Amino acid sequence: MAREGAGRKYDPEAIETRWQQIWAEQKTFVVDNPEPGSRPGGKGSDATYVLEMFPYPSGSAHMGHVKNYTMGDIIARFRRHQGQKVLHPMGYDAFGLNSENMAIKTGEPPAKFTEEAITTINRQLRRLGVSIDWTREVVTSRPEYYKWTQWLFLQFYKKGLAYKKEAPVNWCPSCQTVLANEQVVEGSCERCDTVVEAKKLTQWFFRITDYAERLLQDFDKLESWPERVITMQRNWIGKSTGADVVFAIAPVDEAEEGGTARAAAGAEVTVFTTRPDTLFGATFFILAPEHPLVDELVAGQPDEAQVKKYVAKAMATSHIERSSIEKEKTGVFTGRFAVNPVTGGKIPIFVADYVLMDYGTGAIMAVPGHDERDFAFAKKYGLEVVEVIESPDECKDCEGNLVQPYAGDGLLVNSGQFDGLSKAEGIVKVTEWLKEQGKADFAVNYKLRDWLLSRQRYWGAPIPIIYCEKCGEVAVPDDQLPVLLPAITDYAPKGKSPLAAAEHWVNTTCPQCGGPARRETDTMDTFVDSSWYYMRYASPWRSDVAFDKTAVDYWLPVDQYIGGVEHAILHLMYSRFFTKVLYDLGLVAFEEPFKRLFTQGMIYYKGAKMSKSKGNVVSPDEMVGKFGADSVRAYVLFMGPAESDAEWNDQGIEGVYRFLGRVWRQVTDALDDGDLATGAADPAFDEASLTAAERALLVKTNQVVQKTTVDIGERFRFNTALAAIMELNNDIASARAAGLGAAASGQAVLTHAMKTMVRLLEPFAPHMGAELGEMLGFEAIWDVPWPTADPRFLAADTVELAVQINGKVRDRVEVAQDAPAADILAAAKALPGVEKYLEGKEVVKEVVVPGRLVNIVVR
């Protein structure tokens, strides 16, 4: 047995750099792809893909990254021990604002800052001992990557899934640029705090709404995702079922107000409603201020001026302000009427800004009796409220009038032939009845909007489109990709993309006719880059395709994806969308990219999120320098359940550091003291002749193996796995102190316990695992199979049960592990501490739970 480590002090720095060098030199964590055609297609059963969300390279890695990558690393190492080929790659989400803002400030190219940050984070991750196949590194801002982002865009474009349209966007008047939704914080620009305005601009969109239903349905295809993430996406997609109902516009009554009869004669407006059962209670009608019919309706009418004034005011109000729920409802009567299709009655048409143009049809039927918003509006403008769903008494005054709206279930009333139907029946019957007359149909609506992907920014992948005077919009041909970002000097946005200033780049020739043409100057949202990077990892060196089909088929989908919950909606839904499109294009064989998802909690410090401005940052580099990577890794997972937020505690990491020191001394001292059996193989022991103490340690060892395996492999409870390993170390220490290492069989059990402990600890503290493992005779501990629990030694021979009288523990009894219930009960009743409670009492009930407790109920 190797002994040269014995007696040495625990020196994390020396150990860690030694092993990191060995792993790098031996390319220990590099995995090969299967040879093309060497195996049938489809996901390899021997292949596991473990992936953490790749970092955005701004400056350096923070503790959240450390937690993320450590967690993924533990799973990757664990799966390797289980005999899997593990793909565990790393890359950088490198386009985006951070480097661009630095460029604006300094005038130096964003690529410089990006590459600097990548170098830093790269070094930090290597120093943490994360087992990554660095040969697969992907950087989204490099041309060899974004060439394929552009190529994918064009596949979408050719399928009609990428298109241009005019749309209101977030506009910062100070920065002179369009902002992404995520750059708008509480209605203001995140950079300069200026209130964001809505501005109509022509923008590029992905048609994600076409996939709304599949994005919902395919939640069933996910193996293990946090329920709350699914709920958040479900709400975001926001599916509603109901009906489209056509309302006719009543002609202007010439006798009234002397209006003209021509305005919008014969016009019809469709509304979407989830409650067609309440149609008899629709007492007024509302159009969104932006509704195209508004102008036509009021043209030449007495109310025209006031309506136009209202519309102009609504348009000038920011979206945030307009949609604030605290704001009182406002609106204006148009002077016109619609015809309720079920009652035939004329109902007034209003324009009100609580009706949104971009949901449904931009028009609603208002049912004040059964909708809170409509009720508030009706009260303010003195409109009629009709009860059409039987409402509870507390909604009505003593005369039976509704004093608050009732949105719940109930029977239809005041609804003609539909009276007495339930809400659910009413929805169907009313819709069917109108459908027969061609006035309605069943309909579905989603809150989900198409994905606005164009940005008037420099640091992104250029959208590969060329505008030709003759041919119009032309896709850049594949052989002209990538469309490289031109070098420019002024990165500041000026209302249009900084790329527009690169005249030599913008002016090009049409790929179709060769005539003069201009390039699209917008770049893509960085979420486009990150929607497919996990596929690129399968074959990042391929310069002729976005990905090698054999490799993607072999590795994907991702078995375990790990990242922050802040990506619950955007990144994860966009990636799901991308995968479905690529599936439809026949490029991949799976419809969901991430089978299992784990969302980790955040790390706080001194009661707040760590941030440079608050000055409460714990630097990973500093901690690694002080305690070593193993301690930092183990501590971030010992803090609490990985999915929960946790507060960094300076004394907490010292505790973990001390624990690793105890393990180190335990192993090296045992070697020095000759407590361990020699030889590389696990020493044999005679089961029958084990002493009680030996057997107890053996059982503990097996129990900890069992618990650790489940905690890492199934429960993601790294904190309790570590706690169990600590218990094992404590038990080993007690056993050694009691002289277990003196006898040969004791040495065998101790050796087994100690080797097992080091193997269990290795995923958490891989450097210490490698070093102590080497001393204990493992050549490459990261490569040995995971320990398995021996079922013969999982349970102690005897167990101590609690004995309760009326549910209170009064004594304990030691019985054989497999003792029959009757024997347990008899033994329990014979206990002196129990007998006194039974004396003179009547036993009402006796409960025996083998392995747990006894409860005797007396009266």
Added chain:
RNA sequence: GCCGAAGUGGCGGAAUUGGCAGACGCGCUGGACUCAAACUCCAGUGGGGCUAACACCUCGUGCGGGUUCGAUCCCCGCCUUCGGCACCA
């Protein structure tokens, strides 16, 4: 407002299927080692009561009820904190 998650010692947390609440770690207290300190090691550590001591009793998982032989766990009603959505017809 709606939806979701959480609430356990001085602190982080554990209790996996309704079965001994507080594993493990931090902190704290006492002791050993030391000239001394740090490190390390040993012992103790939920609150209250009682005892010379061992022991024993009692309360206790946000609050109030319920189901059960038995509830941190299940049900009902509240409170607080955090997260998401927020006029989506």
